[in-house]
Amino acid sequence: MKKMLSILVILCMAFSLLPAAALAADVIASGVGADGLRWSYTSDGVLTVTGSGPMRSYQESDITMDWNIDQRVPTPWVRYASEIQSVVIGEGVTEVGDYTFIDCRALKRVQLPSTLRRVGAYAFSDASLESLQLPNGLQRIGSYAFAENNFLSVILPASVTELGDHAFYACKQLNVVWILGPVGAVDIGTFGSCYGLTDVFLSGGIGSIHRNGFTGTQIVDVYYGGSRDSFYAMTGNVYGDLTDNTNRFHFNFLLNPYVSFTDVAAGEWYAESVLWAAQRGITTGTDTGRFSPGTVCTRAQMVTFLWRAMGSAEPFFPNENPFTDVNPTDYYYKAVLWAQERGIAKGTSTSTFSPNNTVTRAETVTFLSRAASDFATIPTISFIDVSRDSYYYEAVRWAENDGITTGVAPGVFGPDLPCTRAEIVTFLNRAKMVLTAK
Numbered sequence: 332m333k334k335m336l337s338i339l340v341i342l343c344m345a346f347s348l349l350p351a352a353a354l355a356a357d358v359i360a361s362g363v364g365a366d367g368l369r370w371s372y373t374s375d376g377v378l379t380v381t382g383s384g385p386m387r388s389y390q391e392s393d394i395t396m397d398w399n400i401d402q403r404v405p406t407p408w409v410r411y412a413s414e415i416q417s418v419v420i421g422e423g424v425t426e427v428g429d430y431t432f433i434d435c436r437a438l439k440r441v442q443l444p445s446t447l448r449r450v451g452a453y454a455f456s457d458a459s460l461e462s463l464q465l466p467n468g469l470q471r472i473g474s475y476a477f478a479e480n481n482f483l484s485v486i487l488p489a490s491v492t493e494l495g496d497h498a499f500y501a502c503k504q505l506n507v508v509w510i511l512g513p514v515g516a517v518d519i520g521t522f523g524s525c526y527g528l529t530d531v532f533l534s535g536g537i538g539s540i541h542r543n544g545f546t547g548t549q550i551v552d553v554y555y556g557g558s559r560d561s562f563y564a565m566t567g568n569v570y571g572d573l574t575d576n577t578n579r580f581h582f583n584f585l586l587n588p589y590v591s592f593t594d595v596a597a598g599e600w601y602a603e604s605v606l607w608a609a610q611r612g613i614t615t616g617t618d619t620g621r622f623s624p625g626t627v628c629t630r631a632q633m634v635t636f637l638w639r640a641m642g643s644a645e646p647f648f649p650n651e652n653p654f655t656d657v658n659p660t661d662y663y664y665k666a667v668l669w670a671q672e673r674g675i676a677k678g679t680s681t682s683t684f685s686p687n688n689t690v691t692r693a694e695t696v697t698f699l700s701r702a703a704s705d706f707a708t709i710p711t712i713s714f715i716d717v718s719r720d721s722y723y724y725e726a727v728r729w730a731e732n733d734g735i736t737t738g739v740a741p742g743v744f745g746p747d748l749p750c751t752r753a754e755i756v757t758f759l760n761r762a763k764m765v766l767t768a769k
Contacts, residue, residue: 376416385426542571631686
């Protein structure tokens with residue numbers, strides 16, 4: 332028995348020392364398509380396409396009913412279509428043809444080359460893509476090209492000029508869209524039935540947006556690279572879904588989806604919120620490439636972050652300033668007046684705001700709760716350091732109810748502790764769905 336175990340151990344050790352090539356997945360099928368591109372399908376569910384030039388389309392040119400699956404030309408890998416989990420398209424390929432990977436419902440990942448210029452109609456429709464990275468240089472996206480997939484966000488690079496109807500239709504988990512370039516038109520249903528869509532970033536160079544381009548969405552924020560006038564001048568956008576279904580609009584916005592900070596590691600609890608805030612212009616960091624997440628915030632900084640998050644609206648009465656310690660030349664001047672006029676932030680006295688005072692956790696959630704359009708439903712709170720007669724009790728109850736804070740320790744909220752930059756952008760990110768334009 333011991334001899335047998337020794338042999339097994341030796342075999343396991345020898346197997347672990349094998350080079351990676353020896354452990355590679357088996358090639359199940361391969362060939363060369365009518366387009367001259369080589370393809371292979373391996374036992375780990377990966378389909379690889381290599382070569383130079385465009386992939387062919389798999390639809391007869393005389394078919395007019397493009398939903399009739401029975402009349403489509405079968406792909407060379409049709410036998411494995413239901414099993415494909417990943418697609419790798421090599422450098423040199425310039426187009427993904429129409430219907431190429433439609434109904435590959437196990438397909439979760441795709442790697443697209445920098446040489447790609449076009450993705451055809453229905454190319455990845457009704458797959459299960461969990462993420463999507465479109466290469467710079469891509470120019471055209473066909474109708475229904477990525478419809479009914481599972482990715483959470485998509486960035487259309489500045490090179491994209493043509494976007495087909497229903498291109499991202501019914502991507503129900505999609506919540507953030509970036510259109511960085513001069514797309515000629517956002518066509519009918521392009522983002523229709525994307526029920527989870529909350530944030531849309533639009534280049535100022537977009538030609539037009541179809542009135543039904545965003546049908547069925549409930550968007551929270553639209554960030555537009557041009558002026559208010561140019562936004563409403565876009566053809567079909569005056570009474571369209573985008574204007575009707577959006578909570579807040581941000582104009583003359585600088586689009587920057589690739590922002591990053593050297594002092595914010597990807598795994599930190601606040602990393603996602605920092606990226607969210609920086610992409611939306613809520614904060615630009617403390618200096619080049621740094622966010623300073625542990626630095627405490629002042630009252631002025633907190634209301635400025637909140638003001639930017641809610642659309643940077645102009646004060647109703649910009650020349651009526653009740654605070655002697657807030658001047659028109661201060662970066663936070665409009666934010667403080669906006670917050671005071673709307674009852675979000677009061678002064679520390681009838682004539683002072685104390686902008687440079689450290690903002691506490693209690694003050695922060697109080698400002699947020701006053702700006703929110705939501706109310707707590709839980710009867711009590713779990714924090715032992717928040718008394719029922721404190722001015723911030725209802726705010727903390729709301730914040731716990733909505734999952735905006737869980738405290739600094741079990742049963743402890745820490746109302747008098749200073750609020751850091753990381754905490755504030757995290758609170759704002761968690762509260763974004765209930766903050767309404769004011």
